[in-house]
Amino acid sequence: MFANPAPERDYVIRFDVPEFTCLCPLTGQPDFAHFTIEIVADRHCVETKSLKQYFWSYRNEGAFHEKVTNTILSDIVAAIAPRYARIHADWYVRGGIRTYVTAEHRKKGWKPAPRVDLPAA
Numbered sequence: 001m002f003a004n005p006a007p008e009r010d011y012v013i014r015f016d017v018p019e020f021t022c023l024c025p026l027t028g029q030p031d032f033a034h035f036t037i038e039i040v041a042d043r044h045c046v047e048t049k050s051l052k053q054y055f056w057s058y059r060n061e062g063a064f065h066e067k068v069t070n071t072i073l074s075d076i077v078a079a080i081a082p083r084y085a086r087i088h089a090d091w092y093v094r095g096g097i098r099t100y101v102t103a104e105h106r107k108k109g110w111k112p113a114p115r116v117d118l119p120a121a
Contacts, residue, residue: 025062040084069101
């Protein structure tokens with residue numbers, strides 16, 4: 001982690017992790033997913049090398065899709081205490097079923113600024 005360079009404003013940091021792998025806890029077969037992480041940092045940001053190594057740590061772990069997605073969110077919240085974080089996991093088809101899991105965290109009392117829609121040019 002590192003200090004947020006602009007803590008005075010809300011801005012979204014987005015990470016795409018297209019090559020996540022872990023193992024099915026029942027069969028031991030590999031599971032593959034594409035993770036998208038969106039964070040509104042507070043005092044700290046996530047460092048990408050650490051995030052990459054953290055994701056790699058799951059390669060030989062058996063875990064259900066829902067558990068992995070929620071655990072990753074909980075670990076990010078514990079590490080940097082963001083104002084907001086959303087994790088979306090797109091688990092690739094296995095056994096004819098594709099699974100999507102989305103989990104969110106909002107810091108108590110945090111409210112996003114209203115959306116600004118600009119007219120088309």
